[in-house]
Amino acid sequence: MSDLLETAFASVDAELDRSVESLFALVRVPSVSSDPAYAGDCRDAATMLSHMLEGLGFSASVRETAGHPCVIAHLPSKKAGVPKVLFYGHYDVQPAEPFETWQSPPFDPVRVERDGATSLVGRGMADDKGQMWTFFQACQALLRTTGELPVDLTVLVEGEEEAGSASLEQFLRENRDELACDVAFVCDSSMWDEVTPAITCSLKGLLHERVTLIGPNQDLHSGLYGGVATNPLRVMARVLSALHDADGKVAIPGFYDGVREVAPTVLGRWRELEFSAWDVLSGVGLSHSAGEAGRTVLEQLWARPAIDINGINGGNAGPGERSVLPSVATARLSIRLVDGQDPQRIRALFREFISRQLPEDCSVSFAGSEGYPAIAVPEENKFLQLAVGALSDEWGRQPVLQGTGGAIPAVRFMKDILGVDSVMVGFGLSGDAIHAPNENYGLERLRKGARSWVRILEACGRVEG
């Protein structure tokens, strides 16, 4: 190992406790973006971050958006011709309610010793304040070691990720030139398991659709009209059940057009990981896959589109029984898209599929947000390959190149507006309880995360921008 890395790693260790203290200071700010009552706290968090980045040597500023502010910070390398790197994170957090389910107050962070390891507990500790800290601590260590960074670095931290990144798209458009870069690094994702790092290489696209069926022009008494009047709930059950065939495949004609089969070599790699995928299912009380027959769980999760019913509502919701034959039934669905599927085309196919099954006495209306397509980061991206090597060196194992059905809006906006791919490296684990009570992050992962970024940045400094 190079002297540079040795020295930087020693700095990570030496500064670890001080780093935790500054992380705790940020966690104490309840920067809940979805609740207007915390708008002042979001601004405070942005200001604190800006000051902290200034302290590291960046030129940082709080920047206005239509919503909560962003922080932008620059620190150019002293070397010419090095890559321009954009690091993205978010300072906002999920609401912490109900507070009484927390073992310690969510915005009063603590260290907890568990099974011989130290866990840091507080809202935002993992998502995304602690994950961001792995990167900032790496920057600090490199700066202490060499007095400079190996790349031209810009940091972008937004304050609305947990509320859909509503202002980010416009903000990126307005600051396109300032944010221009060769690659974006994002630290808001998970490891494969406790000992295996991962890089997230594909994000599914998403469409939300709301289907409202109307039968009779008023709620009816099922005793007086039952079995004769068109019941929109019965129609809804029929049209929704027609969405999948007996093999779990989506039955909408044309739905899979343009969806490419995963390369056999990649499928082979995924097959070796399949055992862990089953752990994910058994963790939520399931023992079977409800997906397409003949495909592995990982393929279904990462590479196959899916339609899920998010909610059905209509008629009597109890608690007592009521013989109502309702006038209206509503279903909400999410359609997860993969590379090759155009959201607008899929929406049209979906609506056509539902509409043509309806009986004459049933009208339909559709509503849905705009939707967005899937994103795939090509495996041959050179920064991704550098990260693969760096993570392998740090963890002693090849990182898993994983997909996810979840969305990170920033990744899409950076692709569309800045024209760059995102290399998504994160150190989260399912036990971190993000979006849940007692959110936590392991101290050892903070340390090894920082070391991982030291390696990645150092490697980036050795290629051309």
Place this chain on the structure above:
Amino acid sequence: MSDLLETAFASVDAELDRSVESLFALVRVPSVSSDPAYAGDCRDAATMLSHMLEGLGFSASVRETAGHPCVIAHLPSKKAGVPKVLFYGHYDVQPAEPFETWQSPPFDPVRVERDGATSLVGRGMADDKGQMWTFFQACQALLRTTGELPVDLTVLVEGEEEAGSASLEQFLRENRDELACDVAFVCDSSMWDEVTPAITCSLKGLLHERVTLIGPNQDLHSGLYGGVATNPLRVMARVLSALHDADGKVAIPGFYDGVREVAPTVLGRWRELEFSAWDVLSGVGLSHSAGEAGRTVLEQLWARPAIDINGINGGNAGPGERSVLPSVATARLSIRLVDGQDPQRIRALFREFISRQLPEDCSVSFAGSEGYPAIAVPEENKFLQLAVGALSDEWGRQPVLQGTGGAIPAVRFMKDILGVDSVMVGFGLSGDAIHAPNENYGLERLRKGARSWVRILEACGRVEG
């Protein structure tokens, strides 16, 4: 026409305004049975009725039940060997909220002149205070004409019909001997149309079933688990859509066992009425029947069992979109039974049908009230035949022998406990707005209803008990 009838009809006309005044006095008492706030008013209504029946010459008393009290009144005929007749009605009414949708206060009854006819407006005016009044006015007219009634009459008025007649079964058991009779007359149903009387001869049975499906042991993110984790809403749509085949027939094996085909002569009679059945559908914005192919609407409504979904609930109910894959989905159903179907057997078949369609990762629980079978009054019942003749004479048209999918618990209890059939003669119309704002009853129907009962009671006096 006999002198007796002439004289009695003249008495009906002479007393009509006074009768309306006493009906208004009862309507002013807000005897809402489902709201405990009105418990005192229910008792006041029972007391007032008891006094009114005493005034007519009955020996009447308010009688305690587990809930709101009943009124029982007796008036034996002076003749021996005449039939024992039980008249059933209810003094309780539906809630009147929202009050602001009434054109006049619901418990401050008024006469309204409309298109040259007089309408009486107030909560309970039709259901069931005014309908009862048709019978009581007939009793008064007969008593003024002959000084006696042609039958041994017992009046039973309950105060919980709008709340499911919860105390009536026990009350009938406790007073079985006192209420023994040859026939029960009930005035709580409708005419066929404005000019055609009707007798309701069949009431469907009813089962309520609640199906709860559980998939994963917690709500999941549809981005992370979509298409792979068993979604109980998707399973629910599938099992509910399987309840009916493409011809609208219930697909549960054995469901129709024991259901008899309607006799061709009866079907022929119904076919002549089919036009009016379509009016019922078009009145609620429908133009097609959703029932079994190849059967008339009236046959579906009156003689065929039906399953309806009363409600489905699970997952996101909005207003925003949320990518949830829910743990739990619930559906509520009502199953309307016809003669020949045993509720417990049908319940078992239903549960078996649902259960065997479930995937391994989906558990089910069922809940339901006890349910009750259908009731059919044989057309050959001699009192029913007397009513047919009397109504034909009064209205100049044969009464329609109709069915209904609705239930009148008292009819079932009187059959089970007292062992008598109910002859259900009523003068309601769909425009009466029962259970709705501006409930009303036509003055002319009060008059012709009273005349109809004069004829029916007079005819009963001419047969043996």
